Amino acid sequence: MAYSEKVIDYSENPRYAGSLDAEDPCVGTALVGSPRAGEVIKLQIRVNPATGLIAQARFKTYGSGPAIAASSLVAEWAHGKTPDAAALIRNADIARELSLPPLKVHCSILAEEAIKAAVKDYQSKIDRKAAA
Amino acid sequence: MAESQLPVYLDYGATTPCDPRVVDAMVPWLRAHFGNPASRTHAWGWEAEEAVEQARGHVAGLIGADPREIVWTSGATESTNLAIKGAAEAYEAKGRHFITLKTEHKATLDTMRELERRGCDVTFLDVEPDGLVNLERLKAALRVDTVLVSILWVNNEIGVIQDIAAIGALCRERGVLLHVDAAQATGRVAIDVQQLPIDLMSMTAHKTYGPKGIGALYVRRKPKVRLVSQMHGGGHERGLRSGTLPTHQIVGMGEAFRLIQGEMHEVDVHARMLQQRLLAGLSDLGEVIVNGSLEHRVPQNLNMSFKYVEGEALMAGLHGLAVSSGSACTSASMEPSYVLKALGRSDELAHSSLRMTTGRFTTIEEIDFAIQTIRATVQRLRELSPLWELHEQGVDVDAMQWEAAHQE
Numbered sequence: 001m002a003y004s005e006k007v008i009d010y011s012e013n014p015r016y017a018g019s020l021d022a023e024d025p026c027v028g029t030a031l032v033g034s035p036r037a038g039e040v041i042k043l044q045i046r047v048n049p050a051t052g053l054i055a056q057a058r059f060k061t062y063g064s065g066p067a068i069a070a071s072s073l074v075a076e077w078a079h080g081k082t083p084d085a086a087a088l089i090r091n092a093d094i095a096r097e098l099s100l101p102p103l104k105v106h107c108s109i110l111a112e113e114a115i116k117a118a119v120k121d122y123q124s125k126i127d128r129k130a131a132a
Numbered sequence: 133m134a135e136s137q138l139p140v141y142l143d144y145g146a147t148t149p150c151d152p153r154v155v156d157a158m159v160p161w162l163r164a165h166f167g168n169p170a171s172r173t174h175a176w177g178w179e180a181e182e183a184v185e186q187a188r189g190h191v192a193g194l195i196g197a198d199p200r201e202i203v204w205t206s207g208a209t210e211s212t213n214l215a216i217k218g219a220a221e222a223y224e225a226k227g228r229h230f231i232t233l234k235t236e237h238k239a240t241l242d243t244m245r246e247l248e249r250r251g252c253d254v255t256f257l258d259v260e261p262d263g264l265v266n267l268e269r270l271k272a273a274l275r276v277d278t279v280l281v282s283i284l285w286v287n288n289e290i291g292v293i294q295d296i297a298a299i300g301a302l303c304r305e306r307g308v309l310l311h312v313d314a315a316q317a318t319g320r321v322a323i324d325v326q327q328l329p330i331d332l333m334s335m336t337a338h339k340t341y342g343p344k345g346i347g348a349l350y351v352r353r354k355p356k357v358r359l360v361s362q363m364h365g366g367g368h369e370r371g372l373r374s375g376t377l378p379t380h381q382i383v384g385m386g387e388a389f390r391l392i393q394g395e396m397h398e399v400d401v402h403a404r405m406l407q408q409r410l411l412a413g414l415s416d417l418g419e420v421i422v423n424g425s426l427e428h429r430v431p432q433n434l435n436m437s438f439k440y441v442e443g444e445a446l447m448a449g450l451h452g453l454a455v456s457s458g459s460a461c462t463s464a465s466m467e468p469s470y471v472l473k474a475l476g477r478s479d480e481l482a483h484s485s486l487r488m489t490t491g492r493f494t495t496i497e498e499i500d501f502a503i504q505t506i507r508a509t510v511q512r513l514r515e516l517s518p519l520w521e522l523h524e525q526g527v528d529v530d531a532m533q534w535e536a537a538h539q540e
Contacts, residue, residue: 011445017516034534035480035519038442042518060518064444068516 003065004099010069015076018058020044025129028083028122030114039063039107041071043114045078045086047122054078054086059114066104070094070111078115087119139454140498144339144432145288145316145489146456150384151341157387158343161380169377170368180379187386191348194389195314195333196324198353203369204377207347208315209239211334212282214349214373215311216243218359219280219332220252223309227277228252231270234474235259236284239334240313244282261476262425263292271302280309280332286316289458289471289487290424291433293321300329309357315339315347319392319399320430325350331357337381341492342388346381349373399492403431406490406499410434413503417510419523423458423472423485435487437472440520440529441513443483449509450486453502458485 003011019042022029026047033040040062048055057075061068073094078086094100094108141149161183167176169184185199192199205211220230232244234256244254255273260266265283274281281303283294296312303310311332317323319340325333333350337343351357351372365374392399411434414420419439437458438446444466447457458469458477468482477485488502514520519529 011448014516019521031518035529036478036534038444038480038483040518040534042521060516060521062440062517062519063442065448067442068445 003069003101003104007066007069007098007100010072010098011065014059014068014072016057016059016072016079019060020046020056020058025125026122028118028120028125030117030121032113032117033063033110035062039067039110041067041110041114043071043075043111043118045083045115045118045122047083052082054081054083063107064104066098066100067107067110069098070100070107071114073097074111074115078118083119083122087116089115139452140501141454142488142490142494142498142502143454143456144491144494145291145487147338147344148341148491149493150338150343151388151391153391154342154384154387158380158384161383165379167379169379170366180377183379184377184382187382190386190390190393191335194318194323194393195335195350196326197350201325201350201353203349203351203372204382205347205349205373206345207338208237208313208334208336209347211336211347211349212237212239212311212313213243214359214362215332215334215351216240216247216280216282217362218372219309219311219357220247220250221360222358223279227275227279229255229275229278230280230282231255231257231273231278232282233257233259233265233284235263235287235289235471236282237288237313237315240282240284259474262428263287263290263423263471263475264425264428265294265299267295267298267302270299274302274306274308278306278308280311282311282313284313284316286314286320286430286433287424287471288316289456289469290435290475291316291429291489292424293317293428293430295428296328296330303331304329316430318389319396320432322396325352332359337385337388340388340392343381343384346378346385348385395492400431402492402494403490406494406496407431407434409496409499410488410490410503413499414506417507421477421481423475423477432491433487433489435472435485437477437481437485438510439481439484440517440523441484441510442480442517443485445513446484446486446509449513450505453505455502456487456489458482458487 020027028045030043042060044058045054046056057078059071059075061071091108091112167180169180171177188199188202309331313334315336331352336347421437423435458472468479472482
């Protein structure tokens, strides 16, 4: 399958690959997808308590080039945003930015799911802390 | 690799290059010696017929057959069609039941499906986890109305070698015909139809350093196997397969089979050395699975799955390497290989498999390049893989519950 130059670039030279400490109270972690479906994305964000902005975003992805590219791009976009703003990242924008072919649009949907789940995990940690 | 920009070719199971000596033998039959072997009235025809008969002798020679038992076809697919459909029609009075394996080549599976559409009953047998036939299961599947059993001698994807002697003996005992698809077997395993109870055998030239577009069907004379022709016309090949014989192709197949007969031993030794090197070079990546029996396998084939990496990304990462994957055969739909599924592999392990097939022209340097490329790609993708990370942390990834909702 022929992919856009951006997909090839992001999948061969991924930005923001790696892991953050999931136990850190400022880190939100998402693990979405399934091996059987062909894609699993782990996305993590670390929010700087002083600024309220996402200071770090890291991903690890099991999947094809477009899945890796979409994960890398969503991590890049989340960087420097507030968690609320990051949760507004739209899959359509990811798909457009990477010129994903129709058969691979689900990768952008999974990437959106990942950032939303990471933000939700972070929020639940904050809420639990507030309640305690 | 240095003098060529072409990728390293490890896909001999798909097709082999023509041996240069084969090409040399073919060319005259395209130039001055262009006659139709069926022309009886002039020298062009006579010499072409002689060349065709000489080639028939070479093909027969490789398998221990009588030349009169060789029927020229366009390849193994046509041979298989002729064998199965031809026997189904010829033995209709005996019965309408057929047996084959789930791991057969599409040429057999699709032909059997056609028989089903015509009202026949076909049993598609499971294989053992190592890809081999379970003889007891085969025995139990045989019926009084079973006409024919069709078995792939050397599996095209996993290279496992079926025990044709035992299968044939079982068929003989029950009076059932045995068709063997030997497309991947010629030049790789020793074949002697005088010793083996094979009734029909499909062959092709292009997997054994001959040209594409030519094959043959072995049809046993004693005891005689009857077939109904599937290609009607001028009555060539004793009425079994009409159509003008392509002299140059036939000469090419004959020469390829003649050459491999004399050189099989050295080809085999070379292949074994390469297979061991490739296996050793990839095994210590860890979490790799060899698909199919290693023991009962042609040395030219290695098929491995790499856990925790995704198949498409793996394939895309192998720059400079021409191999097949467990989803390449039907790649338009990205369906996982039905052969690997039949061995019990999951979809993801089937997708993340590589079929590496070597040949007589494969070098040690090419194998080392392949090892290096595959290792680097698997390691890079595992570094990126959350599944590998979980595995490294001691989590049993296979036992995890995944939400698969988003896919539907």
